[in-house]
Amino acid sequence: MIRARTIWAAATAALTLVGVAPAAAQAAPEPPGGATLMRAAPNGTAGLPPGWRISGTGTARSLEWRSPRLVRPGDARVEFHSGGRLLGVPEPDRDGRTFRLPLDETGSAAPHGLTGLQVRAAGRRLDQEPGAAARQRRPCLL
Numbered sequence: 001m002i003r004a005r006t007i008w009a010a011a012t013a014a015l016t017l018v019g020v021a022p023a024a025a026q027a028a029p030e031p032p033g034g035a036t037l038m039r040a041a042p043n044g045t046a047g048l049p050p051g052w053r054i055s056g057t058g059t060a061r062s063l064e065w066r067s068p069r070l071v072r073p074g075d076a077r078v079e080f081h082s083g084g085r086l087l088g089v090p091e092p093d094r095d096g097r098t099f100r101l102p103l104d105e106t107g108s109a110a111p112h113g114l115t116g117l118q119v120r121a122a123g124r125r126l127d128q129e130p131g132a133a134a135r136q137r138r139p140c141l142l
Helices: 002-024 103-109 132-137
Strands: 052-055 062-066 078-082 085-088 098-102 118-121
Touching: 078 098, 098 103
Parallel strands: none
Antiparallel strands: 052 062, 062 098, 078 085, 078 118
16 A cells, blocks of 8 residues: 555656656747847947946046956956056956946057957956966867
C-alpha cells in the first residue's frame, strides 16, 4: 500500500514537470520589425565605445563613462585616456559607477578627437571585462 502511494506520487510529480516545462521554455514573441530594425544611438554616444557618452550642452558638456559594476573608492585615482594621452581625472558620481570629466578640461581633444578612450586606475583598465587584457596577450594554441 505504501509502495503504491509512492509510485503514484512520483508519477504525478513527473507528469506535472513534463506538463509545465514546455510553458516555461517558450520564447517571448518578437517585436514588430524583428532583428532588421536598426536602433539609433542615444544622443551623445555616436562614435563612442559602449558605456561612454557626452552629456550636457554648450559649455557644460562633459565626457561621461558608466561602469557596469561598482568602482570602489581606493588609493588609485580614476583617469580618462584618449589616444594614449591623459585627458584628465573625472569626478565620481554618488552611484559609484558614473564618472564625468568636463570637456573644457580635455583641451583640444574635445569632442571630435576622442579616439581610443580608456578608463584607468593604478595602470589597470577599468573599461574592460576582468581578464580581457590577459586573453589579448596570450595567443590561443591549437
